Amino acid sequence: MLSRRLSRAAGLRTVHSLPFRARTSAYPSRIVSPSQRRIVSNLPSSRTTIPGTAPDFKTFFTTPPLTLNHLRQLSTTTSTNAPKTTPKALKYAYRFAAWFGSSVLFVSLGVIGFFVYDATTYVDHASNKSDLTISQLALNPRRGGPKNLPILEVFIDDEDDEDRKRQKDKPRLVILGGGWGGVALLKELNPEDWHVTVVSPTNYFLFTPMLPSATVGTLGLRSLVEPIRRIIHGVRGRFLRARAEDVDFSARLVEVSQVDCHGVEQRFYVPYDKLVVAVGSVTNAHGVKGLEHCHFLKDIRDAREIRNRIIRNLELACLPTTSDEDRKRLLSFVVSGGGPTGVEFAAELYDLLNEDLIQLFPRLLRNEISVHLIQSRDHILNTYDETLSTYAEERFARDQVEVLVNSRVSEVKEDSIVFTQKQKDGTVITKELPMGFCLWSTGVSQADLCKTLSAKLGKAQNNRHALETDTHLRLNGTPLGDVYAIGDCATVQNNVADHIISFLRSIAWKHGVTDPEKLSLHFSDWRNVAEQVKKRFPQAVGHLKRLDKLFEEYDRDRSGTLDFGELRELLKTIDSKLTSLPATAQRAHQQGSYLAHKFNKLARAAPGLRANEISDGDVDAAVYKAFEYKHLGSLAYIGNSAVFDLGNDGWQFAGGLWAVYAWRSIYFAQSVSFRTRVLMAMDWGKRALFGRDLMSY
Numbered sequence: 001m002l003s004r005r006l007s008r009a010a011g012l013r014t015v016h017s018l019p020f021r022a023r024t025s026a027y028p029s030r031i032v033s034p035s036q037r038r039i040v041s042n043l044p045s046s047r048t049t050i051p052g053t054a055p056d057f058k059t060f061f062t063t064p065p066l067t068l069n070h071l072r073q074l075s076t077t078t079s080t081n082a083p084k085t086t087p088k089a090l091k092y093a094y095r096f097a098a099w100f101g102s103s104v105l106f107v108s109l110g111v112i113g114f115f116v117y118d119a120t121t122y123v124d125h126a127s128n129k130s131d132l133t134i135s136q137l138a139l140n141p142r143r144g145g146p147k148n149l150p151i152l153e154v155f156i157d158d159e160d161d162e163d164r165k166r167q168k169d170k171p172r173l174v175i176l177g178g179g180w181g182g183v184a185l186l187k188e189l190n191p192e193d194w195h196v197t198v199v200s201p202t203n204y205f206l207f208t209p210m211l212p213s214a215t216v217g218t219l220g221l222r223s224l225v226e227p228i229r230r231i232i233h234g235v236r237g238r239f240l241r242a243r244a245e246d247v248d249f250s251a252r253l254v255e256v257s258q259v260d261c262h263g264v265e266q267r268f269y270v271p272y273d274k275l276v277v278a279v280g281s282v283t284n285a286h287g288v289k290g291l292e293h294c295h296f297l298k299d300i301r302d303a304r305e306i307r308n309r310i311i312r313n314l315e316l317a318c319l320p321t322t323s324d325e326d327r328k329r330l331l332s333f334v335v336s337g338g339g340p341t342g343v344e345f346a347a348e349l350y351d352l353l354n355e356d357l358i359q360l361f362p363r364l365l366r367n368e369i370s371v372h373l374i375q376s377r378d379h380i381l382n383t384y385d386e387t388l389s390t391y392a393e394e395r396f397a398r399d400q401v402e403v404l405v406n407s408r409v410s411e412v413k414e415d416s417i418v419f420t421q422k423q424k425d426g427t428v429i430t431k432e433l434p435m436g437f438c439l440w441s442t443g444v445s446q447a448d449l450c451k452t453l454s455a456k457l458g459k460a461q462n463n464r465h466a467l468e469t470d471t472h473l474r475l476n477g478t479p480l481g482d483v484y485a486i487g488d489c490a491t492v493q494n495n496v497a498d499h500i501i502s503f504l505r506s507i508a509w510k511h512g513v514t515d516p517e518k519l520s521l522h523f524s525d526w527r528n529v530a531e532q533v534k535k536r537f538p539q540a541v542g543h544l545k546r547l548d549k550l551f552e553e554y555d556r557d558r559s560g561t562l563d564f565g566e567l568r569e570l571l572k573t574i575d576s577k578l579t580s581l582p583a584t585a586q587r588a589h590q591q592g593s594y595l596a597h598k599f600n601k602l603a604r605a606a607p608g609l610r611a612n613e614i615s616d617g618d619v620d621a622a623v624y625k626a627f628e629y630k631h632l633g634s635l636a637y638i639g640n641s642a643v644f645d646l647g648n649d650g651w652q653f654a655g656g657l658w659a660v661y662a663w664r665s666i667y668f669a670q671s672v673s674f675r676t677r678v679l680m681a682m683d684w685g686k687r688a689l690f691g692r693d694l695m696s697y
Contacts, residue, residue, distance in 0.1 A: 173189075247483070
């Protein structure tokens with residue numbers, strides 16, 4: 001309504017009547033810009049009214065409405081009178097000032113809020129002491145068991161609160177070890193269903209994938225550890241800082257030891273209803289002499305010792321009394337083992353020498369430093385794709401890190417390392433390399449407890465490197481459903497052919513055959529057997545995709561059936577293709593999560609099992625599926641670059657700094673707690689701003 005808008009713009013008090021609306025509705029509505037509205041003062045006198053006086057309605061309605069052409073003409077004559085716009089630079093300045101002020105206000109409020117919160121964390125008065133009810137069995141445990149030792153049946157904190165009072169009558173779950181498997185089990189276990197006890201000689205969880213970074217000061221030692229009691233608190237469990245020595249499977253007792261305040265070793269029993277062995281592994285010595293001159297990288301104490309030794313060698317090399325020969329030896333760093341741990345340590349060491357050493361130490365040291373990586377295979381990172389191994393070797397060659405492949409260490413001396421190297425022509429020569437530091441990282445071996453249990457279980461344990469379990473992670477040779485083993489200390493036994501009779505028993509009964517060995521399988525029967533194999537051995541699924549081809553291949557006599565011998569041969573072929581699971585944190589974490597879900601389901605099914613008086617048999621298989629390992633990929637840091645091997649998907653790639661940031665992001669997300677994530681991020685920031693920590697303590 002153009003006339004009405006112009007009247008409002010001129011400050012006129014108009015009366016809206018039906019004739020006015022009828023008259024103006026004959027003209028189409030048009031949009032009028034603000035600049036056109038400002039020219040109302042130039043309207044013809046017939047439509048001009050003194051503000052505050054009544055308008056002449058006769059003249060107003062008889063005068064034709066103002067057209068847009070008239071408005072355009074007037075706008076051109078008054079464009080010079082339009083107000084000036086604010087410059088863009090001034091607008092941006094205003095916006096920046098508003099943004100900066102808001103940021104300062106936000107940060108200030110955050111700082112004030114932090115100090116307010118921090119003030120609430122202090123307690124300025126002593127906590128109230130109250131009378132406690134503690135069972136006499138907690139203070140003076142009864143004795144029993146094969147060795148007549150104290151039995152820890154009641155804990156001193158069982159009466160601390162209502163939750164613990166309810167838990168003391170729950171089934172006892174004892175976890176030996178506080179590594180990846182044990183922590184994964186704790187984090188996903190339902191605390192209402194179990195009375196949990198963790199036994200470990202260390203009271204912290206160690207984030208092992210980033211341990212090489214702590215050896216050179218890229219990350220602080222505290223950034224990689226989380227107190228185990230803080231993790232156990234989530235399931236209201238108990239913690240015993242002790243070492244497991246033996247297990248009595250018939251009495252369900254774990255023998256543990258600890259040195260008391262007087263320096264005397266004390267031993268006692270911890271009873272269990274279910275036991276999880278997750279004690280990890282130790283470094284494999286491979287029978288090499290002189291390993292007392294080497295450093296290992298399995299614990300946070302090892303990382304501290306390695307850092308101190310590296311800094312010590314650098315400082316000794318700067319002394320004027322150090323000869324040239326001793327200086328070169330002190331600055332010769334040897335890594336034995338070309339797996340992920342050895343490769344990442346060599347890369348971190350190179351970063352330290354190349355980025356921090358050159359700024360803080362004499363340049364002579366940089367010229368005389370040498371890093372050597374000894375690998376027994378023909379490639380480093382031999383479990384990765386060959387293209388990634390080659391990329392890592394080329395990267396090390398560019399960084400002047402010497403890679404010695406096809407080499408085996410025979411002896412480690414105090415100031416040198418002796419090894420044999422196979423040449424391209426097949427000849428083997430012996431070499432001796434001066435060294436001031438040696439890291440031994442050549443695989444894993446059984447811990448003392450695992451050796452004890454393996455010897456006690458006898459023929460049920462045939463693996464010299466780890467405890468054998470079935471696909472439900474139950475320790476072979478122990479009462480069914482009582483003892484489980486996970487992590488580096490265990491391996492899953494994939495003996496498909498040994499269960500051929502159990503696979504055929506139901507089919508033989510269906511066909512009316514008493515002896516399963518005399519049964520001939522048609523294709524439909526073979527398909528049923530394959531389904532049983534997949535269910536019991538999930539790792540065999542990938543080798544049972546084309547059942548028709550397997551049936552045709554092993555039907556040697558072309559009879560259209562598989563006899564007992566042909567089926568056994570087929571299953572043995574599948575056995576040979578099943579490899580042992582890798583001894584990695586990824587595998588241990590998956591096994592811990594698997595057991596947590598299984599135990600939660602067993603607890604929910606327990607009332608029904610008791611009501612039906614079911615206490616024996618394969619309850620695990622009836623309640624939950626077998627364990628299936630899913631390889632999510634392998635990562636490795638190789639010095640301002642990283643490699644990724646996502647094996648199952650066939651996707652491998654490597655890159656520079658962008659890959660390093662991706663590698664950090666993955667491990668950052670996998671860190672055990674928000675606290676360790678914050679500390680890791682702060683350490684990376686401190687390295688960028690101030691360099692690595694080069695103190696020895």
